Amino acid sequence: MAIINSLRFGSTTGAVCIDSESWFLMRRKTHLADGLYPLVPDGIARRLGTQLVYGGVGHPAFHGEVARRARRKIRDRHGQAAEPVPARDMAPLVLEALQEAHRRRIDDRMRFLYGFDRDELNQGSFQRGGERTEIRLEMVRKRARRLARGEEDLGRGPLTPRNHALLVAVDPRDGFTGYCLKEEDGVLSFQSCGFDTVGQGRYGAAAVLGRELNRRTVHQRRAGLGAGRGLLQLLLSMLEPAESYGQVGGSLHLILLDAEGAFDGELLKPVTDEPARLAREIALACRHGLLPEPAAEVLLEELGVGRDDLVRLAYIDLLEGA
16 A cells, blocks of 8 residues: 556546565565445446546545445435536545544544644543643644644554545436545545656656557547557556565556446446456567557457456466467
């Protein structure tokens, strides 16, 4: 969970991809993290035609909490809606969930250290067991204010990337859209260029996607790269940081989205485990010149619609003939 990239393939289609490596407290590195969360329950998503996928880098538990809060908010607010709800109306609920998780973490830290939270700090006193205590010690007030402003680490460790997230969505009104959220800013930023990348190695990933898009006209960029080409470039944008930057690695978790329900009527399709490893190997072979780009694009497009066995056989044949 060190880098996450998203890319729009067309007006109604796109994907988001995240790595699985996670560093914690400078002591442990795992390849087990899973930081992508569909937020709209399947039944509601099919009825409304809207699905959102949240993915974050940084502290895994933080993003898990944000996803749980966001799911509950979306279900409570829009679960009984009779008309389609665009993603732009659901996205602010995800921001609220992130802000609440941020405030909860700060309040827990303050209570652990001093026994009061941010509201009580602003009041200048707190009450416990029927007795009110004034917060008078300046050293305590100064450190508590630093915690409230986000100027002190909350226990994640100095090597953990900041809590940043991407939110991608499909709906009948706007097609494929995307947003960026950052814990330290607390705002929801719309993706205006069709792609985004956050986390470790984001500059390397952006260079890969930028080179591809800069070769195209404005009309071509707005139309999108298409599923095959888009998948290839998205995977290449994950491989570059994995080879050149620290804390990025492990297997990939990919989620494809289509506002028209191309995946047997579903709005999204997760690509994990063996299909994800196969997709990574296809992109890696193309990156090193063992597989022509047109062949890689065809294989990835077929893999995206679920033809794993056929793709595996075709991939082996192509490598043997290279």
